[in-house]
Amino acid sequence: xxxxxxxxxxxxxxxxxxxxxxxxxxxxxxxxxxxxxxxxxxxxxxxxxxxxxxxxxxxxxxxxxxxxxxxxxxxxxxxxxxxxxxxxxxxxxxxxxxxxxxxxxxxxxxxxxxxxxxxxxxxxxxxxxxxxxxxxxxxxxxxxxxxxxxxxxxxxxxxxxxxxxxxxxxxxxxxxxxxxxxxxxxxxxxxxxxxxxxxxxxxxxxxx
Amino acid sequence: xxxxxxxxxxxxxxxxxxxxxxxxxxxxxxxxxxxxxxxxxxxxxxxxxxxxxxxxxxxxxxxxxxxxxxxxxxxxxxxxxxxxxxxxxxxxxxxxxxxxxxxxxxxxxxxxxxxxxxxxxxxxxxxxxxxxxxxxxxxxxxxxxxxxxxxxxxxxxxxxxxxxxxxxxxxxxxxxxxxxxxxxxxxxxxxxxxxxxxxxxxxxxxxx
Amino acid sequence: xxxxxxxxxxxxxxxxxxxxxxxxxxxxxxxxxxxxxxxxxxxxxxxxxxxxxxxxxxxxxxxxxxxxxxxxxxxxxxxxxxxxxxxxxxxxxxxxxxxxxxxxxxxxxxxxxxxxxxxxxxxxxxxxxxxxxxxxxxxxxxxxxxxxxxxxxxxxxxxxxxxxxxxxxxxxxxxxxxxxxxxxxxxxxxxxxxxxxxxxxxxxxxxx
Numbered sequence: 286x287x288x289x290x291x292x293x294x295x296x297x298x299x300x301x302x303x304x305x306x307x308x309x310x311x312x313x314x315x316x317x318x319x320x321x322x323x324x325x326x327x328x329x330x331x332x333x334x335x336x337x338x339x340x341x342x343x344x345x346x347x348x349x350x351x352x353x354x355x356x357x358x359x360x361x362x363x364x365x366x367x368x369x370x371x372x373x374x375x376x377x378x379x380x381x382x383x384x385x386x387x388x389x390x391x392x393x394x395x396x397x398x399x400x401x402x403x404x405x406x407x408x409x410x411x412x413x414x415x416x417x418x419x420x421x422x423x424x425x426x427x428x429x430x431x432x433x434x435x436x437x438x439x440x441x442x443x444x445x446x447x448x449x450x451x452x453x454x455x456x457x458x459x460x461x462x463x464x465x466x467x468x469x470x471x472x473x474x475x476x477x478x479x480x481x482x483x484x485x486x487x488x489x490x491x492x493x
Numbered sequence: 494x495x496x497x498x499x500x501x502x503x504x505x506x507x508x509x510x511x512x513x514x515x516x517x518x519x520x521x522x523x524x525x526x527x528x529x530x531x532x533x534x535x536x537x538x539x540x541x542x543x544x545x546x547x548x549x550x551x552x553x554x555x556x557x558x559x560x561x562x563x564x565x566x567x568x569x570x571x572x573x574x575x576x577x578x579x580x581x582x583x584x585x586x587x588x589x590x591x592x593x594x595x596x597x598x599x600x601x602x603x604x605x606x607x608x609x610x611x612x613x614x615x616x617x618x619x620x621x622x623x624x625x626x627x628x629x630x631x632x633x634x635x636x637x638x639x640x641x642x643x644x645x646x647x648x649x650x651x652x653x654x655x656x657x658x659x660x661x662x663x664x665x666x667x668x669x670x671x672x673x674x675x676x677x678x679x680x681x682x683x684x685x686x687x688x689x690x691x692x693x694x695x696x697x698x699x700x701x
Numbered sequence: 702x703x704x705x706x707x708x709x710x711x712x713x714x715x716x717x718x719x720x721x722x723x724x725x726x727x728x729x730x731x732x733x734x735x736x737x738x739x740x741x742x743x744x745x746x747x748x749x750x751x752x753x754x755x756x757x758x759x760x761x762x763x764x765x766x767x768x769x770x771x772x773x774x775x776x777x778x779x780x781x782x783x784x785x786x787x788x789x790x791x792x793x794x795x796x797x798x799x800x801x802x803x804x805x806x807x808x809x810x811x812x813x814x815x816x817x818x819x820x821x822x823x824x825x826x827x828x829x830x831x832x833x834x835x836x837x838x839x840x841x842x843x844x845x846x847x848x849x850x851x852x853x854x855x856x857x858x859x860x861x862x863x864x865x866x867x868x869x870x871x872x873x874x875x876x877x878x879x880x881x882x883x884x885x886x887x888x889x890x891x892x893x894x895x896x897x898x899x900x901x902x903x904x905x906x907x908x909x
Binding site: 453 | 763764767768798802803804874875878879
């Protein structure tokens with residue numbers, strides 16, 4: 286049991302799970318805003334709040350890491366995992382912020398598809414994070430990580446076809462600037478999910 | 494005293510201070526060019542020279558790091574600190590370069606404000622760097638780092654309002670392309686200052 | 702001899718060399734597509750295949766790294782080297798993909814020049830990689846790394862002059878968006894080659 290090596294008064298796994306919950310909440314919020322057709326003040330603030338909450342968990346991990354002699358796995362891996370989970374919610378917040386800043390109210394079909402892929406990737410990642418604290422979940426965790434990679438491939442194709450259609454059909458250059466960036470950011474969310482999944486895979490392999 | 498652990502013939506702190514001085518000099522130069530209304534050959538070269546000088550200090554840190562058995566704090570932290578200080582001046586050089594490449598001569602109010610925030614962030618960061626060599630400066634260093642984070646929040650809002658106004662008012666798409674990038678780069682300078690401040694905070698916490 | 706420290710049944714150097722070969726193959730393919738005037742389905746798929754092949758070598762390095770107690774040099778350095786070699790081919794694939802997505806068929810002189818600098822940088826990098834397994838190649842490896850840095854400077858100037866001319870002469874904002882990104886990506890390939898060369902220099906210095 287990994288937990289045995291771990292001081293009783295502090296639990297890194299709990300904080301990773303909190304981060305993962307924030308990711309799911311953020312993805313759900315972003316999807317709802319996108320389905321509604323715009324990011325208004327309500328969703329803007331809500332996603333911002335989730336990001337702040339996630340920041341607090343990440344900060345607690347880093348500050349505990351600096352104080353702990355014994356950690357459940359490599360310090361470097363703990364750092365990378367918490368950092369990449371934090372980057373996922375940051376990037377969702379960036380998208381929400383951009384949709385608001387660019388005053389986008391005609392959300393396009395491609396972005397709705399993206400929001401579903403993001404939500405699924407974040408859920409699979411969260412499933413991997415929540416299994417990590419017990420090696421008997423090895424297979425479940427590894428399968429969830431493979432799923433994240435599969436979704437990253439889908440997200441790559443989605444971005445390519447969204448950009449291709451944008452450059453073919455959109456004649457307003459300022460709209461091209463806005464949407465190009467939004468699609469690329471959406472793909473980046475799933476990219477960072479995959480980074481986090483790779484860290485988890487590597488942790489599991491070392492423990493196996 | 495940290496200095497006791499440190500070989501007498503080499504001083505990492507001195508080099509960090511040199512890097513910090515280059516940052517202040519670079520921010521000062523950039524501010525003056527921006528206030529003057531354009532980056533001409535004089536300022537372009539001057540900022541480039543400062544960047545080269547900073548590179549030399551960073552290079553000396555890395556090369557000494559590869560040779561030293563004993564370092565005043567974690568090798569990884571030394572590496573990250575010198576790298577992020579180097580990234581700050583690199584990004585200021587990028588902005589100077591871009592203002593020149595894009596032949597921008599109508600510098601906007603938002604960028605002037607940015608240049609003041611950058612200068613303040615760099616000064617606070619420099620204050621933190623210069624206090625690091627003695628734990629009796631603990632409180633001063635930590636407060637300076639908190640100031641850098643405060644300035645990073647200001648810089649975030651500055652970028653958001655600058656972009657919002659750009660997309661609302663600028664009808665020339667090529668000007669949108671240019672200014673969007675310049676505002677984002679300006680915000681990135683302060684972002685990297687905060688990265689450097691986080692490394693310093695973590696070093697101080699470990700030593701405390 | 703570094704090889705002595707190294708388990709007989711696994712050879713990191715062989716995998717680095719495979720990665721380096723993929724880089725050369727990719728650069729050659731990209732150059733041919735660019736000289737031909739467009740990235741058609743043939744070259745698009747071919748560069749994609751090379752990227753997949755390179756990914757497999759990188760994956761084998763990382764997975765072996767997680768299993769090995771003894772490595773020919775710092776684990777961190779092995780990880781960084783394989784990662785940056787992988788980033789080089791990824792970015793070449795990105796360019797190929799972009800030229801296809803943007804349906805670019807009027808390839809410009811500046812990009813042809815870039816493809817030659819990329820090819821040379823990748824060849825020098827590959828030469829450095831292939832010399833690393835024996836310290837008697839110290840001088841050859843270090844010279845090749847210096848060459849990569851020289852080519853990175855050339856590539857910087859190439860990007861600056863390409864962007865300057867783009868902003869001066871191109872009146873179609875959508876063409877500005879496309880070409881700006883392609884030139885920046887081309888410069889990034891050589892940037893990452895320099896990152897890889899820096900890792901190699903640092904490995905050689907530590908062993909010297």
